[in-house]
Amino acid sequence: MADPVAHVEKRVAAAFAEVGGDKAIGVDTAVRQSDRADAQIDGCLALAKAMGLAPRDVATRVLAAVDLHDICSAAEVAGPGFINLTFHHEFLARELVTVAASARLGVRKAKHARKVVIDYSAPNVAKEMHVGHLRSTVIGDALARMLMFVGHDVTRENHVGDWGTPFGMLIEHLVDLGETQAANELSVGDLDSFYRGARKKFDDSEAFQARARSRVVKLQGGDGETLRLWRILVAESTTYFQTIYRTLGVLLETTDVMGESAYNDLLPQVVQRLSDAKMLVVSDGAEVVFPSGFTNRENQPLPLIIRKSDGGYNYATSDLACVIDRVERLRADLLIYVVGAPQAQHLEMVAAVAAQVGWLKSPCEMVHVAFGNVLGADKKMLKSRSGDAVKLDALLIEAVERAANAVTEKNPELSSQTKDEVARFVGLGSVKYADLSTDRVKDYIFDWERMLSFDGNTAPYLQYAHARICSIFRRANVEREAAKDFSPKISHAAERALALRLLQFDSAVWDTIDKYSPHRLCAYLYELATSFSSFYERCPVLKATDQDERNSRLMLCDLTARTLQTGLDLLGIDAPEQM
RNA sequence: GCGCUCGUAGCUCAACGGAUAGAGCAUUUGACUUCGGAUCAAAGGGUUGGGGGUUCAAGUCCCUCCGAGCGCGCCA
Structure with missing residues (x-):
């Protein structure tokens, strides 16, 4: 507390x-x-x-x-x-001592640890990741970090699109290219041209369409050779996803992948159990459930389609299977879906059906962490010059390049190795922070200049505040470790404001978790950084008048740096020691 | 047509139902032989899309209208 x-x-x-x-x-x-x-x-x-x-x-x-x-x-x-x-000044000082002594900087642990499954990122196999995947990946990762930090048992799940009709054409295209050649193309990350190649053949050739369709049947029928080819696609794509995740610095590992295909065995069970519950209805040849409270454009009950008229399953079935798996196998009591806002109704329907059939019972709950779009300067969906979605790897490369230019300009003395690292931290941090620092439910405008600016509510401003403190300690002739034990004395107004701010970290983290809104933590960190800058301007640390004051201020500096570093880390952003 | 989300300073964004709606950018003005000026301090800038209502108190909740975006049966 x-x-x-x-x-x-x-x-x-x-x-x-x-x-x-x-x-x-x-x-x-x-x-x-x-x-x-x-x-x-x-x-x-x-x-x-x-x-x-x-x-x-x-x-x-x-x-x-x-x-x-x-x-x-x-x-x-x-x-x-x-x-x-x-x-009281003394009260604030006492609290600071407590917080400084704690590795978690005063952030309370959850009263009851929950078993959380957080579903985020979810790219598609054999397709490149683009800006559309940025928000889910970045927001989901930040939330996962925070939930773990307060003591919840968190399972990350990357629900990749690895199943469905497109795989017929993709596998046939793989066969045409030859496995080696195809794997080559996929492993270098050029997934889009592979996908486009398959798509073009599918559109142009009826013979290819026929092959693709029969391949889908084989895939669904569990044909060994077909599955082997399918696994090549999945494996190469997964490798590619990992290179993006490593660049981006998110926690997702290959072991977190739980693609749609992972739930195939459960799909018949979903149908059976809904049927046993007398919830399944045949409508226009499809087996559906009508959860109450949902209507279509004719004001008729809106169905959740469990089994299509052709006997196939679709994504609602697979999402329900997910609920069963997460609740019954993983024993999760909090299911978080970091998925775009347009899917709100779909997820509500899935939750309604899961609740009605009894798979989702209190206190177990499903939470949709919805988010808006990334827009360009024209306020339309961000597109590249060619009109395609902006590829994520190209975006990240540009971020680092832009940051490198800025670092070179501002601090030419840095070694080239340090400069590279700093550029990575600043560039990627800027992109992530820009995404995290506005209310997730709204669209936001992607603007390089603003996100890389050293002024305002940006990653570089926070990173700079942190780097300045590290610089103080490089000159202070004091071990960083020792600083946290110095006793704080709050006298100057700027010290007081900073102290108050430091003590609010706990509330800021919890407020962020309660609302699943990372921008609240961002706002706190920005306020902390401005409070620090103000303090730094008015309260000399190394040139303080006496030793006690100097030590007190070093203590405040150390705690500020640790809070910034920890806070940024919870957002998935690195804080360099110099920049 | 029904539903969901959004509408706040010129621009980009904040604000658990709490007092005088806050930041940054831009504009104007101050502070440097700097503990890192990639900074700090200050000023101007608002009928919170319009109109009703609930409340001791509304940007926030309810109703209605306007505007934008997105959903609304066999893609995921």
């Missing part, structure tokens, strides 16, 4: 109960950050309403009933009935 606000909250709740009795039930006792004081208590207005009394009188009574002497130096009724709180 690092955040001072959390300390106060418990006592406030008790005071509300004492003052309001039954009337206090249900009244929000939250203590919030405030721009008029260190924190404010708002609930007196609501309590006053419930009690039929004047808000300021109630606030006065609450103030009398709560003992905050060891935490606050001032607590006063303000405005229509708020209570403004100012924390």
